[in-house]
Amino acid sequence: MTSNCHTHSTWCDGADSPEELIQTAIKAGLTDLGFSSHSPAPFDPECPGIRSEAAYQRAIFALKEKYRGKITISCGIEQDYFSPPPAAGYDYVIGSVHYLKKDGHLFSVDESPEQLQQALTDYYAGDSLALVRDYYEAVLDNVQKNQPKIVGHFDLLLKFNEQNPWIAETSKSYLTIAQAALAEVSRMIKQYGGIIEVNTGAMSRGWRRSPYPADPLLSFLHEHRTPIILTSDAHQKKDLTAYFAETQALLKNIGFSKIYQLQQGEFSETPL
Numbered sequence: 395m396t397s398n399c400h401t402h403s404t405w406c407d408g409a410d411s412p413e414e415l416i417q418t419a420i421k422a423g424l425t426d427l428g429f430s431s432h433s434p435a436p437f438d439p440e441c442p443g444i445r446s447e448a449a450y451q452r453a454i455f456a457l458k459e460k461y462r463g464k465i466t467i468s469c470g471i472e473q474d475y476f477s478p479p480p481a482a483g484y485d486y487v488i489g490s491v492h493y494l495k496k497d498g499h500l501f502s503v504d505e506s507p508e509q510l511q512q513a514l515t516d517y518y519a520g521d522s523l524a525l526v527r528d529y530y531e532a533v534l535d536n537v538q539k540n541q542p543k544i545v546g547h548f549d550l551l552l553k554f555n556e557q558n559p560w561i562a563e564t565s566k567s568y569l570t571i572a573q574a575a576l577a578e579v580s581r582m583i584k585q586y587g588g589i590i591e592v593n594t595g596a597m598s599r600g601w602r603r604s605p606y607p608a609d610p611l612l613s614f615l616h617e618h619r620t621p622i623i624l625t626s627d628a629h630q631k632k633d634l635t636a637y638f639a640e641t642q643a644l645l646k647n648i649g650f651s652k653i654y655q656l657q658q659g660e661f662s663e664t665p666l
């Protein structure tokens with residue numbers, strides 16, 4: 395892989411500065427690096443997102459000029475479903491659902507296993523399939539209303555499920571809901587030129603052994619010829635290309651032969 399378009403820095407909850415990440419990308423031989431800070435989320439004190447979108451854009455566009463000829467820098471945003479609409483001027487938007495709202499209560503699906511379990515108990519009386527249905531409904535609504543270029547970590551709700559299981563993720567009852575949502579997302583993104591990311595973020599953080607989306611859904615994407623892109627969702631420079639080689643092998647094994655990448659700032663289809 396020669397690019398990554400899902401990268402967090404000190405502009406949000408990442409550990410390293412954009413410039414440190416650029417240096418790492420150059421050393422790793424990437425031709426393109428796209429930044430995707432979290433959109434402003436004032437409702438979440440744990441992860442409030444970018445404070446000033448204008449300052450963020452200025453900083454990244456300055457780096458784009460500085461490193462012209464060495465690496466192509468793009469300025470994107472990871473737009474949460476509950477954030478106010480993004481400012482103009484981004485190169486691309488990743489559309490993600492990190493929170494759900496149930497009976498007026500907003501909760502995060504990816505902050506901690508405890509928080510997710512608490513929400514399941516308090517707001518759903520333990521009905522995990524009801525939470526699953528609400529999550530995918532939000533993902534569908536997000537894609538339909540906002541048409542993000544990249545659909546972020548499609549099944550993020552499984553982040554903690556390997557280590558703190560709360561849903562049988564290979565059961566027919568779960569997969570029926572997830573695949574119906576994926577079929578609809580796949581149909582919608584083909585109409586407007588969107589791409590689904592295959593995201594290794596939960597692997598580098600030690601939560602899962604496979605990327606988002608999980609294997610059965612990846613096979614579904616292959617069968618439906620849905621455009622995909624490989625991303626690391628890195629929050630520190632050492633994870634910038636984490637698990638890319640393993641995931642490339644997995645995708646080839648499933649039968650994929652093409653993948654999107656950022657090339658000179660454009661999302662282009664390339665051989666896998």
Ligand SMILES: [Zn+2]
Nearest residue numbers: 472490546547
């Ligand atoms: Zn995210």
Ligand SMILES: [Zn+2]
Nearest residue numbers: 400402472627
């Ligand atoms: Zn992210």
